[in-house]
Amino acid sequence: MRIGVYPGSFDPATYGHLxxxxxxxxxxxxxxxxxMVNGEKRSAFTMEEKVDFxxxxxxxxxxxxxxxxxxxxxxxxRDKGACAIVKGLRAVSDFEYEFQMALANxxxxxxxxxxxxxxxxxxxxxxxxxxxxxxxHGGDIAEFVPDEIRMDIMNKLDQTK
Ligand code: PNS
Numbered sequence: 001m002r003i004g005v006y007p008g009s010f011d012p013a014t015y016g017h018l019x020x021x022x023x024x025x026x027x028x029x030x031x032x033x034x035x036m037v038n039g040e041k042r043s044a045f046t047m048e049e050k051v052d053f054x055x056x057x058x059x060x061x062x063x064x065x066x067x068x069x070x071x072x073x074x075x076x077x078r079d080k081g082a083c084a085i086v087k088g089l090r091a092v093s094d095f096e097y098e099f100q101m102a103l104a105n106x107x108x109x110x111x112x113x114x115x116x117x118x119x120x121x122x123x124x125x126x127x128x129x130x131x132x133x134x135x136x137h138g139g140d141i142a143e144f145v146p147d148e149i150r151m152d153i154m155n156k157l158d159q160t161k
Contacts, residue, residue, distance in 0.1 A: 003082040004028035004115070007073050009038045010050045012153050014131055014145050016123035018057055020088040023117055025061050032080055033058065035068040044132055044157065056148040074108035085114045090124055132157060 006024055010017060010033075025031045035050040037043075045053075047068045054066040069076045077085060085105060087098055102114035131144050135153050138160030145153060 001029045003030045003032065003080060004084050004086050005032045005034055005073075005077050005080060005082045006086040007034045007036045007076075009041055009043065009128065010035045010054060011041070011043050011045050011128045012050065012131065012145065012149065013054050013057060014123075014126050014128060015143075016088065016090075016119055016126040018146060019120050019123055020086065020117050021058055021064060022061065024086045024115075025064050027086075027115070028063070028084075030063050030065060031061075031086070032065045032067055032082065034073075034076065035066075036073060036076075037070045049152070049156075053149040053152070057146045059148075072108065074105045074112060077105075077112055078109055083111075083113070085112065087114055087116050088119050089116045090119045090127075 004024055004027065006021060008017065021031065021033055033054050035047055035054065051066055051068050058064045058066060073085065085102070087102075089095060089098060098116065105112055105114060126144055131141055131153070134144070135141050135157040136159050138158050141150060141153065
């Protein structure tokens with residue numbers, strides 16, 4: 001069985017992430033979407049909230065499993081018996097950082113490859129940071145995140161209420 005791992009901060013997950021999840025789910029027998037800790041970022045949402053959001057938005061994709069992990073991605077992928085890490089690339093600006101992480105992960109686990117999927121054009125501008133910022137100011141995030149999780153995001157972040 002070919003298992004892929006799609007890791008990320010997912011703070012919160014967006015339609016851009018969902019697009020990558022749907023497409024990657026067709027490339028592997030099983031895709032594990034793993035909410036992980038990015039040491040460079042402070043999270044607005046708890047791990048439990050992130051996992052709950054991801055579970056709700058991927059309910060209809062049978063070969064997707066949602067998990068969370070606080071540790072090294074290379075170790076996690078080995079433990080899960082996965083053959084590849086999946087990442088979405090939005091722009092050239094993402095590339096340097098992602099390239100660096102892919103090489104570091106390969107050093108830590110030489111059998112491990114990172115597969116990059118190009119973000120669909122309509123989501124090129126989208127990021128969790130933008131979603132959080134719009135939500136904090138009471139803006140409309142309907143076009144950026146699935147309906148299943150929109151109200152929970154607004155309830156937590158909207159400071160105009
Ligand atoms: O959505 P993000 O913030 O770009 O995801 C980055 C993430 C969480 C995948 C990355 O920070 C990570 O892999 N964290 C786990 C710890 C780890 O393995 N760090 C070394 C990466 S080379």
